[in-house]
Amino acid sequence: MENVQKESVPILEMLGITIRFPGVLANDNVDLELFPGEVLALLGENGAGKSTLMNVLAGLYRADSGRILIKGKEVEINSPKDAMALGIGMVHQNFKLVETMTVAENVILGLDSEDFILDLKKVGNRIREISDHYNLKVDPGAMIWQMSVGEQQRVEILKLIYRGAEVLILDEPTAVLTPQEAKDLNRIVKQMTSEGKSAIFITHKMDEVMEFSDWVRVLQKGRLVSVVKTKDTSPKDLSRMMVGREVLFRIEKEPSVPGEVVLKVENVVAMNDKGLKALKGISFSIRKGEILGIAGVAGNGQRELTEVITGLHKVVSGKIIIENTDMTNKSPLEIIKSGVSHIPSDRVAMGIVGDMSVANNLAMKEYRKEPLTKYGILHPKRIFTMAKKMITAFMIATPSPLTNVKFLSGGNIQKTILAREIGACSSLLVAAYPARGLDVGATESVRNEMIAERDNGRAVLLVSEDLDELMSVSDRIAVMNGGHIMGIVDADKSDIAGLGMMMAGVPLEELK
Amino acid sequence: MRFVFEKRNTVSKKAFVLVPLVAFLVSLFLTGILLVVFKANPFVTYGSMFVGAFGSWVNFTETLVKAIPLMLTGIGVGLAFRLKFWNIGAEGQLVFGGVTATWVALFWTPFLPVWMVLPIALLFGSIAGALWAAIPGVLKVSLKVDETLVSLMLNYVAILIAQGLYYGAWIDPKGMGFPGTMMFPKSAWLPRFSGRAHVGLFVAVLLGFIMWFVLNRTKWGFEVKMVGQNPKAAKVMGVKIGKTVLSAILISGAFSGLAGAFEVTAISHRLQQGLAMGYGYTAIIVAWMAQLNPIASIFVAVLMAGLLVGGDQVQMMMGLPSAMGIVLQGMILFPMLAGSLFTDYKLKIISKESPEASV
Incomplete structure (x- = not known):
């Protein structure tokens, strides 16, 4: 157990990692440091660049610039194989298992070290050893498709241990787990770190960070904004760092002069792509010369809302009225012809x-x-x-x-x-995350264009995850949660705490 | 030291032109090895292939005869490929077009004014090709059925329909059992201008230029580009995806159908064995080598036709299998596909010792 003491050399260092994607700066000069026996939490909102950074480590992406050091030695990781050879293994959000194969077959899939003629018995024994050691309760002969999500995750972890991983990267590992399974995962990780292995958690859940990690690194829009020891911080502090409360720049705008109603959404119900209800009776209206912001954690129906208004998605019931004409379930072309413009969420x-x-x-x-x-x-x-x-x-x-x-x-x-x-645009502008992933200058010009459109007498629907943006750009803010609108408030009378509560599912009436 | 492909920042125009040329040279080299195995001198062989295809006016007209269906089918499948609709059914569309033109020529002549027989035969041949292509097209657009399999399988269906007809229902009663229909009346013959080379050449070349104009200068062509390269964005922008895809598939099939109609009205003057010569498959090579450009397809079709005719020549003159020309055609596709990587990517050499040194 001599590994347990902190060595002076970090097992892993990432220095100045920068990654550009077409359309976004995913990581901007990010540093990371991990010592043996440590658990690091990578915290940040959707699109903050956590997964991207880890995918560089796992050999799936290449950084445009920056260096990676393992045990103080500079390395180059060009493939998951390279990463594994260096002792880095990643459990992805979507497991990379072949469902129709057994645990043992999945564990050795792609391994060069196995003999040409497979000795699955030997593999099975080794798997059983690891499973017993960490109490993973994994049967090497079981078929993947018969296993629960929690079990599959343990197979992924076992796969990495089998391959000699020293650093375990877990991408939102508890998102798919029951509380009991999450506890079990915590125990497994604790045991591994007590043996000198290290782990990196990608997450945006505070309680998880507090419970699992030793260190926290907070990413915001691709940049590293803070590094803190878990025991020196609190969920409240962390959430402030994650959201970035301080407004970076102020937007100059006149008070709005709303005219007649341009868009009226009445009791709209719509399904998502999986056939589940994504919009459960949404109603609101936007007037000329007004910006309505839509706040909410991604995946609460915002995408479906913008798509039913622009005709890309079918409405099950309810009405969409644009400039006094019923445009429910009209084709995108007809809606475009009625003067509606759309800045889609995925710009590329x-x-x-x-x-x-x-x-x-x-x-x-x-x-x-x-x-x-x-x-x-x-x-x-x-x-x-x-x-x-x-x-x-x-x-x-x-x-x-x-x-x-x-x-x-x-x-x-x-x-x-x-x-x-x-x-x-001549009537309504629907903008979904228009400033996401943009640098400060571009963000500012995008926001000013929204306001200019408003002042030109258009109605603007602005969907954003960025509360600062919503509070500074929009005139009113509607908060969505689980396909419902929790409440609509005036932007200048709103506060982050109240919006946050509504985003978490508390209706406006209950706030007062 | 390792080689890594990096995405280029701009599409290389040079690569766009060079890749097909280099691919052709590579295929000459690879086939050359094969020729050596056959104990033939590659230079002599290629020389006589060239002479066979382009060496005299007579030979050249034969090359043109084969180039005409390749132009039409090549432009046709190229259009479908632009929409990522993998129509490999040009052969069937050509045959079905030929069958339908035959039907008009054989059975409608008594009811039509003389001058109308040929245009109607050609028109119906084109429509038939379009309908034959519409089968995988509708299945793909409405039910997402894989078009590759359906269009390929329909080739055999069309070929067997044609056989069924010229062996059975439509067999020439005075043909002494020889498989084939009666000769068409003269009013259904497409005029030839030299040797067997017929006026279909001018139609095909004209259609190539028209297709280029349509793709680059019309609203419909603009929509084809949008849907072909980013259907999601096209949908957001209000383009009707299904309508655009289906209309392009119909046109794609019509080109092949017209090629089939030309074959029966200008070359054989009857429906018989030999309509399914594989033009529809070579069309795929034509389209790729022309990088889906309809005007380039015209010239590539002449080159490919030259290989076919040249291949026949080396069989007669050197005793080599005529399939050599076809081997050469097939060989082009591999370096062509491999080479198209270079239009979007560039090769980067990285030395493992010092990652910094890589440029």
Whole structure:
């Protein structure tokens, strides 16, 4: 048990890790340090870059810059195999098990060290040994598809121990577990760390952090914002670090002058892609010259809400009325023609066609109409001229209007979408997470465009996870939880605590 | 030292042109090895293939004869490929088009004005090809049935229908049992301009340019690009995905159907064995080598046709199997697919000792 004492050399160090994805800066100069026998919690909101950082360690992504040191020695991790050889193993949120195979077969899958002719008996014995040692209760001959989620997770852990993992990365491990199973997981991890192994937890649950970890590193929008010892902190402090309460910059805006109702949503019920109820009777309205913010933890029906309004998703019951016309379950094209614009949540997957030029992407709403097209024939020159104007107006940084849009940075991709959508908008702008993953400058310009649209007499629906953004940009805020609206409050009278309670499922009436 | 592929920041235009050329050279080299195994001199063989295909006007007209169906089917499948609809059923669409044109030529002539027989035969041939392609198309759009299998299987169905007809119901009663229909009336013959080369050539070339214009200069072409490259975004932007995909598939099939109609009205003047020559499969190579560009498809089709004709020549002159031309065609596809990696990626060399040194 001599390993238990803290060695002076960290088992793992990550220095200045930066990762760019098309459209976002996923990790921005992040450092990480882990000593043997320690449990580190990586805390952060959705999209803060926790999983991305760990995927670099697991060999799934390559960092654009930064260094990784194992036991003080610089290493390069190019594949999960490299990572495993260095003693790093990751249990992903979606388990990587072959359901139709047994535990033993899954454990040795892809291992070079096994003999050509498999000795599954020997493998089984070794699995039983590990299982008994950590009390994992895993039968090597059992089929994966017959196991519960908790059991499958233990197989994943066993797989990593079998392969000699020294550092265990667990991506939101308790999200799928019952409280009892979660406790059991905690026990297993504790036992492993007492033997000198280390673990990294990805999570956004406070209580878990307090219970499991020795150290906490908080990520916010891809940046490391704080490093604290668990015993020196509290869930309250952690949540403040995670959300980043302090407003980074103030938005200047006049009070809104709401006009007549543009969008009226009446008792809308809709299913999600899995056929479960995602919207359970939503009602609200937005007036001209008003921004309604939608707050909530991701996955509480926001996506479905934006999609039923834009016609991408079917409504089961209820009504959507846009400028006094019933637009329930109309096609996306009909809704576009009624002047509704949409800034989709996943800007690269839904907002642009990467292999087409910036100019063409800017024309993707207006190309149907004169003067860009006549008798079905496009006018490339007119598209080019229009694109040039928009590029100047929205300060889109692109080498040329003819550059394929996928080569632009995230902020400029978003500006391209904004330019197009705002240009085509005449009644309602539906914006889902418009500033997510953008740098400060781009964020500011996106927010100012929202307000400018409002001042131009449009109604704006702004979905965001960022409470600061919602409080500074919108006029009213509706909070969603579990497919319901918990309450709608005036933005200038709202406070983070109250919004947070509603996000957690407490209706507005009960707050007072 | 290791090699790593890194995504390029811009699409390489140079690679776009170079890849097909290099792929062709690589396939010449690989087939050359095979020729050496057959104890033939690759240079002499390629030389006589070239002479056989392009060496004289007569030979060249034969190359053009084969290039016409390759142009049409190549442009057709290329359009479907743009929408990631893997139509490998051009062969069946061609045959079904040929069968339908035959039906018009054989049975409608008495009821039509003389000048109308040929246009109607060609039109119906095209429609038949479109309908044959619509089967996998509708299944894919409505039920998400895999189009590769359906379109491939329908090739055999079409070929067997054709056989059933020229061996059975439509067999020429004066043909002494020889499988094939009666000769078409002269009014259903597509004019030839030299040797067997027929006016279908001008139609095919014209259609190639029209297709380029439609893809690059029309609203519909714009939508095809959007749906082909990012259907999700296209949907958000209000494009009707199913309608766009289906219309492109119908046009894709119509091109092959027209190719079949040309074959029966211009070349054989009857429906008989030899309509299913494999043009529909070679079309796949044509489309890829032309990188789905319809104008490039015209030239690639001539090259591929040259390989077919040249292959026949080396069989006659050098006693090599005529399949050599087809081997060469097949060989192109591998380096072509491998090479297309370079349009989006570049090769990066990393030395393991000093990761910093990699550029």
